[in-house]
Amino acid sequence: MADTVIFGSLLYSHIIPPVLxxxxxxxxxxGIMDRKRNYTIAGIxxxxxxGLLPFLILPVILGT
Structure with missing residues (x-):
């Protein structure tokens, strides 16, 4: 159980946010260079x- 919590917290705090x-x-x-509004909005x-997902997901995983 502890290994799952450690891996889950590491995944959601240090791996997924930089990739996103x-x-x-x-x-x-x-989107800005090609003047495609959909790409620009998706990028934003x-x-x-x-920036926000770690603050929403980590309390659930860590149980705080």
């Missing part, structure tokens, strides 16, 4: 999700 932020920046840059959503 990187994808968000790529989509944001691509991914970037903000990268």
């Amino acid at each position: 932020a990187f994808i968000g920046v790529i989509l944001l840059c691509s 959503v991914f970037f903000f999700a990268a």
Whole structure:
């Protein structure tokens, strides 16, 4: 059980947010340069999700 909590907290606090932020920046840059509003909006959503998801998911996983 402890290994699952440690791996889950590591996954949601240090692995997924940078990946989402990187994808968000790529989509944001691509959307702005190609003038595609859908890519730009998706990039903004991914970037903000990268910043907010750890604060929403980690309390549930850690039980606090």
